[in-house]
Structures are given as structure tokens and as C-alpha cells.
Amino acid sequence: MTRIAHIELDDANLPPPTPEIEQERRVAMFDLMEENSFSLPNRDDRQVPPGPYHVALSIREKRLVFAVSTEAHETAAEFHLSLSPFRQVVKDYFQICKSYFDAVKTLPPSQIETIDMARRGIHNEGARILQERLEGKVEVDDATARRLFTLICVLHFGG
Numbered sequence: 001m002t003r004i005a006h007i008e009l010d011d012a013n014l015p016p017p018t019p020e021i022e023q024e025r026r027v028a029m030f031d032l033m034e035e036n037s038f039s040l041p042n043r044d045d046r047q048v049p050p051g052p053y054h055v056a057l058s059i060r061e062k063r064l065v066f067a068v069s070t071e072a073h074e075t076a077a078e079f080h081l082s083l084s085p086f087r088q089v090v091k092d093y094f095q096i097c098k099s100y101f102d103a104v105k106t107l108p109p110s111q112i113e114t115i116d117m118a119r120r121g122i123h124n125e126g127a128r129i130l131q132e133r134l135e136g137k138v139e140v141d142d143a144t145a146r147r148l149f150t151l152i153c154v155l156h157f158g159g
Contacts, residue, residue, distance in 0.1 A: 002039035003052045004144075005071060007032055009151060010058030020101050021154055028150035037141040040068065040077050049076045057148075059083070059155050066138070079137045083156070089126045090156045096122055123149065 007029060011017075017025065038055070040048040049070045056067040064086070068077040096119045103112045127145035130152065134140060140148065 002037060002139075004032060004036050004038045004055050005052035006054040007151070008054070008056045009155060010056060011155060014155070017154065020097065024097070024150055025154045028147045028154075032144065032147040032151075036144040036147065037139075038144060039139045041136065041139060043136070049074060051076075057151055057155060064152060064155070068138070077137070079134075081133050085129050085133060086126065086152060086156065089122060089129060090153050093119070093122045093126060093153055126153070 009025070009029075038053060039051065040053075042048055052071060053076060054069045054071065054073070056065075056069075058065045058067070060080075062083055063080040064083055066077070066079050066081070067075075069075050096115065100112070100115045100119050103115050107115075123146055124142075126149040127142060130149050131140060131142075131145045134145075
């Protein structure tokens with residue numbers, strides 16, 4: 001099966017998230033477990049263990065680390081991505097999320113919808129960058145990339 005069966009965030013050394021960040025994390029993890037597409041391509045003529053997979057996300061030495069294992073806890077892959085390509089889009093995403101959370105409290109629905117459309121656009125951009133960075137390492141669909149980008153933002157929040 002080409003999917004994530006378990007996802008873990010290594011956030012032990014991060015400051016406590018805000019309630020909004022914690023909510024985003026819970027929703028992304030729930031949605032990811034409900035439906036995702038995650039497959040490891042064969043590389044260098046090596047067979048990769050079949051899924052479903054356990055994925056651990058962490059930030060180590062200023063790099064995003066994907067540690068992928070099988071359900072039997074055998075290492076399937078590990079890759080490290082530079083955080084640099086994500087910095088601006090994560091910053092933009094946090095700014096628009098703050099505007100959105102503030103708007104929900106006071107603005108009329110039409111203005112909230114406009115901010116939400118901008119938020120989704122930035123979120124889509126982050127997912128696209130993630131898919132580009134994962135090219136040749138793992139294949140994910142758009143919805144999975146969006147949910148993983150949210151989790152990257154959660155890790156980035158404290159990193």
C-alpha cells in the first residue's frame with residue numbers, strides 16, 4: 001500500500017505551540033491519516049520496502065528530516081531537505097493565518113473569505129515547493145503535500 005499509516009512529529013525541543021498552531025496540527029494529522037498517498041520510488045535499481053509507512057518528521061541541524069520505515073519498523077528511506085526553500089512561504093503562511101484568525105473574530109464573512117482564499121493560495125504554494133523538493137525521493141498527491149506542509153509549518157514555528 002502506498003500510504004502513510006503513522007506520522008510522528010519530533011517537536012520535543014520546540015516551544016509550546018499557540019492554540020491555533022496546535023489546532024492546525026491536529027487537523028492536518030487527522031486528515032492525513034484519513035486519506036493520503038505516499039510512495040517511495042525504486043532508486044538505483046534497489047527495491048524499496050512496500051508500505052504502508054511510518055513517517056517521522058523532524059528538524060535536525062537546520063534541515064527537514066523525513067525518516068520513513070515500514071510497519072515492521074525497518075528503515076525504508078531517510079532524506080534531509082534544506083529548509084531554505086520553505087522559509088519565505090512559511091513566513092507568509094503564518095502571517096496570513098494570523099490575519100485569518102484575527103478576521104474570524106471581527107470581520108464580515110465576505111472579507112474572511114478573501115483572506116481564506118489568499119491563505120489557501122499560499123498553502124498550495126508551500127505544497128508545490130514540498131513536492132518539488134521530494135521529487136525522486138517520494139511521490140505524494142496534492143492533498144498529502146498540503147497536509148505535510150502544514151506539519152512542516154508546525155515544526156518550523158519552533159525551529
